[in-house]
Amino acid sequence: MPDLEIKDRNNNTAGKISLREEIFGLGKKNDVLHAAVTNFLANQRQGTHATKTKGLVSGGGKKPWKQKHTGRARTGSSRSPLWRKGGTIFGPQPRDYSYSMPKQAKRLALKAALSAKLADGEITFIDDISIAKPRTKDMTSIIRNLGLDGKSLLVVIPEDNDAVKLSARNIPGVHVSRAADLNAYSVLSHNRVLIAKGAVAILEEAETA
Numbered sequence: 001m002p003d004l005e006i007k008d009r010n011n012n013t014a015g016k017i018s019l020r021e022e023i024f025g026l027g028k029k030n031d032v033l034h035a036a037v038t039n040f041l042a043n044q045r046q047g048t049h050a051t052k053t054k055g056l057v058s059g060g061g062k063k064p065w066k067q068k069h070t071g072r073a074r075t076g077s078s079r080s081p082l083w084r085k086g087g088t089i090f091g092p093q094p095r096d097y098s099y100s101m102p103k104q105a106k107r108l109a110l111k112a113a114l115s116a117k118l119a120d121g122e123i124t125f126i127d128d129i130s131i132a133k134p135r136t137k138d139m140t141s142i143i144r145n146l147g148l149d150g151k152s153l154l155v156v157i158p159e160d161n162d163a164v165k166l167s168a169r170n171i172p173g174v175h176v177s178r179a180a181d182l183n184a185y186s187v188l189s190h191n192r193v194l195i196a197k198g199a200v201a202i203l204e205e206a207e208t209a
Contacts, residue, residue, distance in 0.1 A: 001025045006125045006197055009142045014127040017197060019118075020204055026115040029108065033116075033184060036101065036109030040185040043098040051091025054079045060086075107207070109184035114203075116188075123193045124148065125200070129157060134166035143174065146194065154190040156182060158198030179203050 060079030
């Protein structure tokens with residue numbers, strides 16, 4: 001695939017970058033993308049929902065009336081699901097929604113997501129995005145210069161940088177991620193992706209590992 005431009009923080013061309021076809025040049029793979037996104041969302045669910053069965057609803061300890069010779073239907077508790085203020089039948093109970101997905105499938109989904117974003121012209125490469133000290137104004141200036149303001153933006157950095165994370169924390173729609181922590185959902189859930197040059201090298205190293 002052809003080399004692409006790298007921008008500096010003032011949106012000037014800072015050089016070219018060569019991207020690997022197997023990471024940024026894959027065709028459409030909607031099936032694996034759907035599987036990866038579904039897996040990610042399922043693993044985020046807390047599963048703490050719960051309803052009270054008749055054994056959990058307060059009251060109902062006494063049998064309302066004797067079993068026979070009343071002319072009424074037999075019942076053992078006023079908290080039967082058939083009664084007002086009774087328990088819930090087959091209601092949701094706490095459960096674990098998480099499940100595992102093969103590592104190779106996750107990696108393929110990430111590459112497919114990056115390829116789709118690049119094909120749509122939604123990835124920008126920057127030579128360096130390091131910031132000396134946390135300052136929202138500096139990060140806002142970089143984003144505005146690159147024409148990425150007003151959009152949900154994922155900033156991909158090569159390694160942890162507290163100054164960059166803190167500078168982006170108060171900007172609506174902007175999130176920062178290490179290249180090693182990147183996943184298909186985070187890429188697809190943002191309108192634009194800004195990738196530092198050093199992060200590309202880490203992504204390529206992970207592919208050969």
